[in-house]
Amino acid sequence: MYNSKITGLGYYVPDNVVSNDDLSKIMDTNDEWIQERTGIKERRHVVPEQDTTTSMGVKAAKVAIERAGIDKDDIDFIVFATLSPDYYFPGPGVLVQRDLGIKTVGALDVRNQCSGFVYALSVADQYIKSGMYKNILVIGSELHSRGLDMTTRGRAVSVIFGDGAGAAVLSREEDTTKGVLSTHLHSEGQHAEELSLIAPGMGKRWVTDILEENDPQDESYYPHMNGQFVFKNAVVRFSEVILEGLKANNLQPTDIDLLVPHQANLRISQFIQKQFGLADDQVFNNIMKYGNTTAASIPIALTEAWEAGKIKSGDLVVLAAFGSGFTWGSAIIKW
Numbered sequence: 001m002y003n004s005k006i007t008g009l010g011y012y013v014p015d016n017v018v019s020n021d022d023l024s025k026i027m028d029t030n031d032e033w034i035q036e037r038t039g040i041k042e043r044r045h046v047v048p049e050q051d052t053t054t055s056m057g058v059k060a061a062k063v064a065i066e067r068a069g070i071d072k073d074d075i076d077f078i079v080f081a082t083l084s085p086d087y088y089f090p091g092p093g094v095l096v097q098r099d100l101g102i103k104t105v106g107a108l109d110v111r112n113q114c115s116g117f118v119y120a121l122s123v124a125d126q127y128i129k130s131g132m133y134k135n136i137l138v139i140g141s142e143l144h145s146r147g148l149d150m151t152t153r154g155r156a157v158s159v160i161f162g163d164g165a166g167a168a169v170l171s172r173e174e175d176t177t178k179g180v181l182s183t184h185l186h187s188e189g190q191h192a193e194e195l196s197l198i199a200p201g202m203g204k205r206w207v208t209d210i211l212e213e214n215d216p217q218d219e220s221y222y223p224h225m226n227g228q229f230v231f232k233n234a235v236v237r238f239s240e241v242i243l244e245g246l247k248a249n250n251l252q253p254t255d256i257d258l259l260v261p262h263q264a265n266l267r268i269s270q271f272i273q274k275q276f277g278l279a280d281d282q283v284f285n286n287i288m289k290y291g292n293t294t295a296a297s298i299p300i301a302l303t304e305a306w307e308a309g310k311i312k313s314g315d316l317v318v319l320a321a322f323g324s325g326f327t328w329g330s331a332i333i334k335w
């Protein structure tokens with residue numbers, strides 16, 4: 001039996017900083033509203049033609065691989081989580097294999113939005129636990145900015161999301177008291193449309209329908225979010241899935257050294273922090289700087305926390321996410 005452990009972490013965000021004041025110049029919004037509701041001060045947007053979901057993922061991956069102290073050819077498998085792929089198909093996993101010049105290993109794409117990284121980590125963990133692979137590259141990368149409604153109509157969604165990528169190398173760990181102790185995944189498709197992007201899709205509206213209708217009022221190709229409903233579900237599911245993970249390992253909330261929640265909304269993180277009685281330095285938040293980067297948010301936050309020396313060997317690190325699907329999940333890690 002093996003465990004998997006994170007041996008390398010990296011992230012990349014575009015240089016282009018977009019502040020709340022910048023947004024208020026192109027839509028009817030303001031810094032006060034955004035900060036009060038979400039905690040976000042600024043986010044990054046790619047400069048078109050300079051970065052893609054894949055290129056950001058590749059940049060983050062290079063750092064993670066170097067820090068893991070392995071060669072790219074030691075990577076046995078790639079798992080790429082995103083809701084904003086470069087192409088409708090193929091997914092970005094194979095583009096990473098190509099762009100990093102990795103030999104012809106398998107590349108899997110995960111479509112679980114804000115829970116994408118926890119799902120991807122869970123998949124990688126199972127492959128390592130089973131003994132099938134030794135080193136797996138797990139990437140979460142998102143390019144939201146090109147697909148948001150940047151007018152007043154879309155403001156409840158577009159102010160929240162940002163671009164960026166994070167990556168982790170998961171490697172075989174022979175000591176099964178260390179590394180990823182367990183992961184816990186859930187979904188509730190009943191609420192699929194409450195946080196969704198419906199078109200283009202083969203189910204309802206394909207590109208040809210959109211072109212044919214040529215309707216300037218069409219919102220179906222912008223993300224839709226029932227904000228308050230998402231918020232209410234998020235706080236419940238976050239705490240449920242953290243408790244589930246702790247219980248599975250006979251641990252208590254007081255055993256947590258660092259909680260790295262998906263950066264959905266600072267208010268959600270603060271709610272969870274209070275519920276679990278955690279101190280400010282036990283919950284890592286960086287949504288203020290990057291907004292919600294969906295599948296990239298946990299690996300970016302984890303990397304920043306690690307770089308800041310907030311994670312030491314032996315620490316209990318808990319990852320938790322909730323998002324579109326609805327999907328949610330947690331990972332309990334002994335560093």
Ligand SMILES: CC(C)(COP(=O)(O)OP(=O)(O)OC[C@H]1O[C@@H](n2cnc3c(N)ncnc32)[C@H](O)[C@@H]1OP(=O)(O)O)[C@@H](O)C(=O)NCCC(=O)NCCS
Nearest residue numbers: 029030033037114155156159227228230231264265322323
């Ligand atoms: C999105 C969210 C911040 C909206 O906050 P809210 O308090 O629910 O706000 P509402 O949507 O009810 O809108 C309140 C008012 O603000 C307005 N508003 C919406 N977006 C705005 C913006 N960016 N700037 C200024 N005003 C805005 C609305 O039009 C509405 O105006 P009205 O009262 O005149 O109709 C909040 O619901 C939320 O954080 N939900 C969870 C989102 C999340 O975490 N998503 C990711 C999950 S992974």
